[in-house]
Amino acid sequence: MLFNSLTFLLFFLIVLAMFEMLRSWNARKKLLLLASYLFYAAWNPPYVLVLLLSTGVDWWLARHIARSTAPRRRLFFLCISLAANLGLVAYFKYGNFLLENLVAAAALAGVHFSPVQADILLPIGISFYTFASLSYTVDVYRGELDGRTGLADYALFVSFFPHLVAGPIVRASVLLPQIAHPRRPGANQVGWGLALTIIGLAAKVVLADAILMPVVDRFYAHPGDWGWMQAWIAVFGFSGQIYYDFAGYSLCAIGLAMCFGFAFPDNFHYPYAARGFSDFWRRWHISLSSWLRDYLYIPLGGNRHGVRRTAIALMLTMLIGGLWHGASWMFVLWGGLHGLFLITEARAGRQHPTRPPDGSYLPYHFLVFVAVTLTWIAFRSPSAQVAGNVLSSLAGRAATPSDIIDLPMLLALAAMLATLRWQVFMRDSTLETAFARLGTYGQAALLSVCLIALYLCSGGDQHAFIYFQF
Numbered sequence: 001m002l003f004n005s006l007t008f009l010l011f012f013l014i015v016l017a018m019f020e021m022l023r024s025w026n027a028r029k030k031l032l033l034l035a036s037y038l039f040y041a042a043w044n045p046p047y048v049l050v051l052l053l054s055t056g057v058d059w060w061l062a063r064h065i066a067r068s069t070a071p072r073r074r075l076f077f078l079c080i081s082l083a084a085n086l087g088l089v090a091y092f093k094y095g096n097f098l099l100e101n102l103v104a105a106a107a108l109a110g111v112h113f114s115p116v117q118a119d120i121l122l123p124i125g126i127s128f129y130t131f132a133s134l135s136y137t138v139d140v141y142r143g144e145l146d147g148r149t150g151l152a153d154y155a156l157f158v159s160f161f162p163h164l165v166a167g168p169i170v171r172a173s174v175l176l177p178q179i180a181h182p183r184r185p186g187a188n189q190v191g192w193g194l195a196l197t198i199i200g201l202a203a204k205v206v207l208a209d210a211i212l213m214p215v216v217d218r219f220y221a222h223p224g225d226w227g228w229m230q231a232w233i234a235v236f237g238f239s240g241q242i243y244y245d246f247a248g249y250s251l252c253a254i255g256l257a258m259c260f261g262f263a264f265p266d267n268f269h270y271p272y273a274a275r276g277f278s279d280f281w282r283r284w285h286i287s288l289s290s291w292l293r294d295y296l297y298i299p300l301g302g303n304r305h306g307v308r309r310t311a312i313a314l315m316l317t318m319l320i321g322g323l324w325h326g327a328s329w330m331f332v333l334w335g336g337l338h339g340l341f342l343i344t345e346a347r348a349g350r351q352h353p354t355r356p357p358d359g360s361y362l363p364y365h366f367l368v369f370v371a372v373t374l375t376w377i378a379f380r381s382p383s384a385q386v387a388g389n390v391l392s393s394l395a396g397r398a399a400t401p402s403d404i405i406d407l408p409m410l411l412a413l414a415a416m417l418a419t420l421r422w423q424v425f426m427r428d429s430t431l432e433t434a435f436a437r438l439g440t441y442g443q444a445a446l447l448s449v450c451l452i453a454l455y456l457c458s459g460g461d462q463h464a465f466i467y468f469q470f
Contacts, residue, residue, distance in 0.1 A: 066147025183261025193258030200251030
């Protein structure tokens with residue numbers, strides 16, 4: 001059930017209407033829990049059992065961690081939680097990948113065998129809800145949460161449908177206290193939530209799918225056949241496509257949750273206006289980058305043990321972050337490139353560059369954006385060969401008369417130039433502030449334009465959000 005579908009619109013309106021009709025907070029929570037499981041079952045009903053297993057195991061283990069006073073016993077239960085969650089992800093997400101690499105390694109050693117291929121279907125959202133659930137057991141182990149949450153509340157925290165399949169990765173410490181106390185969203189809160197949802201859908205359907213995706217897909221289908229100018233437009237276009245696709249989903253998730261009275265943290269904050277690579281990761285997929293920082297980078301030592309240990313911690317964190325995105329060495333390469341950028345930046349002391357005399361960071365903004373865009377090639381390419389062809393086109397032959405920059409490419413280029421200018425302008429502001437400045441008539445005009453554009457661009461196939469596959 002896609003957010004950008006009429007089926008979901010009907011589902012959401014029914015749930016919201018029933019939510020408003022109920023007066024008891026317990027009844028409202030039960031409604032949201034039931035709706036969340038129905039939402040997940042719409043993808044693949046049997047995989048609801050995987051969600052139930054992950055939820056039940058972590059809830060049970062967290063209670064035992066909270067009740068135990070012996071450090072070894074607490075650590076034992078935490079290790080079971082880690083093994084259970086990471087084991088589920090490893091089996092469903094990396095089972096075939098590990099098997100393929102085992103066969104390849106054996107072939108290099110002269111051993112040839114053909115194992116039976118396991119037809120494993122990836123449960124949607126498993127990378128997101130396992131990380132959210134793990135935050136609970138780890139925080140209970142650290143003593144930051146008491147671990148006495150009821151099963152129904154905990155199940156709602158894990159499965160709440162706005163963030164279930166693609167985040168933001170809302171931590172237990174953020175969402176559980178909200179679930180514990182009645183939520184009574186007012187008209188302004190529901191109105192802003194619906195506005196965010198409309199803006200998020202427009203970002204996804206209009207900008208990501210209608211304007212940028214056709215150019216990107218056409219180029220990546222045959223990347224060696226294009227001139228350098230078209231190649232650069234398409235590569236920049238993917239930077240915009242993945243941003244508007246994922247940031248659009250996050251806005252929808254935040255807006256939908258707000259309609260029920262829940263506050264989710266921001267997941268994007270104008271990342272293409274970053275002044276460095278560490279700044280980029282403070283602005284891109286914030287819920288994942290902060291999760292990796294708090295539960296992986298800092299436990300690995302962070303920056304507390306010298307330059308070498310910091311570099312190792314950064315690289316391991318980014319490699320694992322890359323692998324989290326999918327079972328492919330291309331994702332690992334993408335993470336490794338960002339690890340190298342972060343290490344180089346840390347050693348060069350470029351996290352806080354000196355402000356230029358003219359008061360503008362724009363040249364450095366653009367250099368960071370170009371570097372991030374080049375790393376997206378590894379992320380988007382299905383193989384190293386395709387990535388190599390993309391790089392060859394970027395530095396390859398000059399455009400010929402047959403290499404016409406057509407209207408779709410011009411629209412994609414205009415969209416990306418406007419995106420960069422907008423993000424630099426909005427770098428230290430918020431969408432809510434900008435929306436408030438428009439006034440009532442300006443707000444109505446913006447939302448009307450979004451709705452009209454959604455109507456005009458919503459015909460044909462509905463495209464799933466890119467991060468649904470992760």
